[in-house]
Amino acid sequence: MAITKNKMVSLTYDLRIEGANGEMIEQATAEKPLNFVYGAGLMMPKFEALLEGLEQGNDFNINLSCDEAYGQIDENAIVDLPKHLFLVEGKFDDEIIKVGNTVPMMSASGQRMNGLVLEITDDIVKMDFNHPLAGEDLFFKGKVLEVRDATDEEIAATVQGGCGCGSGGSCNDGGCGCEDESCATEGANAGGCGCGC
Template identity: 55%
Template sequence: MEITRNSFVKLTYALRTNAADGELVEETTPENALEFVFGTGKMLPMFEEKLEGLTAGSEYNFEIPSAAGYGEINEEAKVDIPKNIFEVEGAIDEDLIKVGNVVPMQDAQGNRLNGIVLEITDETVKMDFNHPLAGDDLFFSGSVLEVREATESELVAAVGGGGCGSGCGCGDTAGGGCDTASCGSDGSGSGGCGCS
């Protein structure tokens, strides 16, 4: 069976950035393979486009340019936030609010998003709300392990389940959901090849 809309797909992948032999961001094996229902909007559109028509046993190797992946780095997504926003009982959790940490946040509309702490001053915390893979060309290689018709329950879960399932590129090396430290596992769709 070929990969087409509403097929259940199970595959392995290695994700590298900026070159076919670039930095390895994430890798799965047959034991922790990526599983998803094709065509339900959970994957990057070009990721699905490159996989469409493949069958179980097929190997693949392709690039997704940054513009078709997570976009270019948006300097406006780097913002200074008043430091007192992070205070709990008059103090800041210095284990959480430190340079390099990913901090779950919420915008004025209640949307959840993750920000990386770039800088801490006496008055502000500079946060970067770009996707961690923004500005990177993505290089995928791997093999298709299984393709079959999705069951009714898999279709319902894929269409109405929310979140990013087991997307790649978001720290999900276990194949079962995004690591909240590196991806929007809360349904924000902000991480992984499974979350556009």
């Protein structure tokens, strides 16, 4: 059975940056594969397009430029926020708000996003809201473990959103669309689910 729309796909992959022999930053294993409904819009479009037609047992190598993946780094997504926004009961929360931490935030319109704390001064917290893999070319090497018809329930669940290649979701915010809610276990995106989201 080939990968086409509304098929449930299970696959493994090693995700690397800086070339096919570069640093591995995420991995889906046979024990914790990436499971998704093909064509539901949960994956990066180019990643999904290059999987179409593959069958169970097929190996794949997918190279995505940063423009085909998470885009270029957007300098406008690096912002200075007033430090008082991070007060909890009148006190600055320096356990969570510290340089190098990724902090869940909400925009004025209610959109959830993660910000990386870059700098803290007396008055501001500088945060980067770019995707962690913005500006990076991505290299996937993997194998298709299974392709089957998705159930009506699996298809309905994708309508509610979820996460995978390109969704920006995270298992930590309950947004994982993976069938078993498995998270990436290796590298910079541990705690995320599926292809660097």
